[in-house]
Amino acid sequence: MAENLLKGKKGIIFGALNDKSIAWKAAEKAHQQGAEFVLTNVPVSIRMGTINELAEKTNSIVVPADAASEGDLENLFKESMKHFGGKVDFVLHSVAMSLNVRKKRAYSDLNYNFLEKTLDISAISFHKLLQTAFKMDAINEWGSVVALSYVAAQRTLYGYNDMADAKALLESIARSFGYIYGRDKKVRVNTVSQSPTPTTAGSGVKGLDKLLDFSERMSPLGNADAEECADFLITLFSDLTRKITMQNLFHDGGFSSMGMSLKAMSQYEKSFDCDEIPVD
Numbered sequence: 001m002a003e004n005l006l007k008g009k010k011g012i013i014f015g016a017l018n019d020k021s022i023a024w025k026a027a028e029k030a031h032q033q034g035a036e037f038v039l040t041n042v043p044v045s046i047r048m049g050t051i052n053e054l055a056e057k058t059n060s061i062v063v064p065a066d067a068a069s070e071g072d073l074e075n076l077f078k079e080s081m082k083h084f085g086g087k088v089d090f091v092l093h094s095v096a097m098s099l100n101v102r103k104k105r106a107y108s109d110l111n112y113n114f115l116e117k118t119l120d121i122s123a124i125s126f127h128k129l130l131q132t133a134f135k136m137d138a139i140n141e142w143g144s145v146v147a148l149s150y151v152a153a154q155r156t157l158y159g160y161n162d163m164a165d166a167k168a169l170l171e172s173i174a175r176s177f178g179y180i181y182g183r184d185k186k187v188r189v190n191t192v193s194q195s196p197t198p199t200t201a202g203s204g205v206k207g208l209d210k211l212l213d214f215s216e217r218m219s220p221l222g223n224a225d226a227e228e229c230a231d232f233l234i235t236l237f238s239d240l241t242r243k244i245t246m247q248n249l250f251h252d253g254g255f256s257s258m259g260m261s262l263k264a265m266s267q268y269e270k271s272f273d274c275d276e277i278p279v280d
């Protein structure tokens, strides 16, 4: 598929760790659609992951940045503008981390230092990114900034822990900054709420396999995978969606509008045959 939807566009893509990452697929598709971009990730992920392989494949450079560091973000936008000889047109924020999830702290037993880190890295970093770009006037008119979210921002899903609070804040930042960036510089800001997806971050979610199965049964169109998410992101970076802003856009096969489906009900009925239903 080469429609050149992003021909001439320059961007910055956060969060490609390995070839499972949603950002990795987005970078591959953006490259196919004619975009040029800078890849970025936190130094430890650059060392542990395979981002340099992606950079080679897509003719891009890698500029390390901790998304929670204002200094790193300033440097990232400065280096990107130097590289392109001008402003960028799109930015993908595909960044999340929770030490409470990693260290298996229950939501009723949170470590608050970890919580602060979760919010800083997974949500406030989006504000920092937007504020840095805004102050440096680093994004062209009709540019597009997108962050990735999850339905746990609106609905309680067992096991999603403090990431639910981070996603709620992330979506709120998209609305609040979207107003200012749209009004003053004609830049749009949105979040995409993606189906559960088997990536490194995704596998941190408690019982991901069961969650994937449940949401697959609940969604009339089935779960959206990382490639499909990348396709949707391309449309949001393209000129075909210039008046979409301040939205949380569900890319989830219909899951967020469902209450119960036939497939999920049939599976649920089977559990009545069990002598013991595990309680946790």
Ligand SMILES: NC(=O)c1ccc[n+]([C@@H]2O[C@H](COP(=O)([O-])OP(=O)(O)OC[C@H]3O[C@@H](n4cnc5c(N)ncnc54)[C@H](O)[C@@H]3O)[C@@H](O)[C@H]2O)c1
Binding pocket: 014, 015, 016, 017, 018, 020, 021, 022, 023, 041, 042, 045, 065, 066, 067, 068, 093, 094, 095, 096, 097, 121, 148, 149, 150, 193, 194, 195, 196, 197, 198, 199, 200, 201, 202, 203
């Ligand atoms: N996988 C899912 O089920 C799912 C569902 C909905 C939304 N999302 C969201 O999609 C986004 C991408 O996650 P993914 O599933 O592709 O997993 P992933 O593990 O491939 O990507 C997460 C990225 O965040 C980066 N990161 C962590 N701390 C950082 C920091 N301080 N600065 C910069 N980068 C940092 C990691 O290095 C990694 O590249 C996340 O926001 C995630 O919450 C994922």
